[in-house]
Amino acid sequence: MTKKNLFHFFKKNYIFLCLPIFITVLAFSFFTQFSEAKERQIQHVKKDRSAEIKQMQKKAYAFWDSDKNDSALFYFNKTQLLCEPKADYADYYCGSLNNMVEILQRYGNYYEAEATLIKAFPYLEKTTNTKYAVNAYTFMAYNYLYTYDYEKALYYHKKALKKAVSTFRKSRILSEIAFVYMHQERYQEAINLLEPIARVRYKIADKITPSNTTPLRAAILYNLGLSYLYHGNHKEEAFKCFDESLKLTLTLNDDYELIGNYHAFYKYYKKYNNPELKKINAEKAYYCAKRAKAASYEINMLAQLIEADNAENSRKHWKVYIKKVDSLIVSRKKAKNQFADAIYNSKKDREENLELKTQKAEKELQIERQKNRNIILYISIVFALSAFLFLFFHLSKKGKKEKKDAIYISEARISRKLDAELANDLYHTIALVQKEDLELSQNKNQLLNNLEEIYSKARNISKENSLITTDENYISELKEMISGYKTQKVNILLQGFDTVRWNQIEKNKKIILYRVMQELFLNMKKHSEASLVSVTLKISNNILTASYVDNGIGTKNNPLILKNGLQNVENRIKTIKGTITFDKNSDKGFKLSFTFPI
CATH class of the missing domain: 1.25.40.10 (Tetratricopeptide repeat domain)
Structure with a gap:
């Protein structure tokens, strides 16, 4: 494709069709790469462990x-x-x-x-x-x-x-709740919970782990027996519960579980005053705790044995009791230290592994972020260039069109003005030359007057469409333009023009002011029939205020002033963020004022 053809390609606006397609392709490419990066990150996190x-x-x-x-x-x-x-x-x-x-x-x-x-x-x-x-x-x-x-x-x-969910689990929890009630001395509430589940012995079974069924039955009876015992007036019921619980626990061959059973009989015989059986069950509970290596229970059962045995044996038991308590305190401290060390070492090991994994993940994430940033940068550059090309060709085309429209409008306006103001004078002048004898002094003077009028009107039209000087000569040209509308019948008074610091006003605002004055005096000449015109300028707080007053027929009797002239004036003032005020219903002259920031 040659340079000429390429230029025509852009000129015909094919770029407006290609740009969205091109940007869509780039966006899809970026989204695909971003999705792949995200997927890799998710896969990294979701590693199966x-x-x-x-x-x-x-x-x-x-x-x-x-x-x-x-x-x-x-x-x-x-x-x-x-x-x-x-x-x-x-x-x-x-x-x-x-x-x-x-x-x-x-x-x-x-x-x-x-x-x-x-x-x-x-x-x-x-x-x-x-x-x-x-x-x-x-x-x-x-x-x-x-x-x-x-x-x-x-x-x-x-x-x-x-x-x-299961009956077994619910029964176990109800038994635990009853055990808490016993600690609160709410024995009747404990009995009310335990009696129903103690009766349905064959329906409470652990189907997942059948070996748990017997220990739960024994625990329910143990708790129910203690509730009967503490509540009172249930001697036989308490004994039956303790006895059945013991028989079930003996089948388990578990010394740890037997501690509670013998402890329950110790409590029972202590309450019902049977010292011999109380001592026997205290001893059994103690030796079961010893064989189970349950240090806490061993100390508690030994304390019961001290209470149940005779004085001589109690002294021996007391010495053992002191050693056991000291040993338990030391062992618990060691255990706590070991647990603390175990947890600390495990956490430390985990933190070190996590730190390494984090560093690796951060590096991978930085690489992915850099890739994403590069992709975004490329898209941004392409988008910026595309937008620049779009704006360049669009604004160029728009500028050319506006320039052509402005030239057309200007030419049409000048043509209408020439036709309206000069065509009739030219026709009469040509007719005078063709029909009258120019040797006569009267006809010669009439011809000169006609030519001077034509020249004056042509000169005014030329000035209306010529460039406006905005340098230090601006005020002179503005006054000269205004004085051009002064005649023997029309007097013009200008006030405040020389007090304005024109070099502090922007060029475009000077041009607008010039054209507005030109429009006002042109309308005055055509429609107002005024004999006196006054224009005053003053500046306050960086706001220029212009007041125009004439003694013509006013707008009420001549609506053409509003329709033709003031529309252009109002539009021009608004372009520089100005405001305009005029009297629409005046029949004694015409008054107008406008302001704009300088």
């Missing part, structure tokens, strides 16, 4: 099963730290936190347990099984029970009850 989490959780359960609770806590903590984003691994996250809380509660670290458990609450609704929510609320209830806040313990047990 299920296998790694399962492996870590397996290690935690292995240590837990072998009673290495500090190591189990460490790996449960690492498991929950791996669950990022937490919403995608809600089961593992909430399950690991529940296991951590169970370990912390076993060692009496209730405040750390509460802080840990709270982390799970925002994600309980995202788990796939209600057991996570039930367990979390139950553990929180235990935490408040152990810290003697029974109302909050009841609140969370009831939340767990609402979430529970």
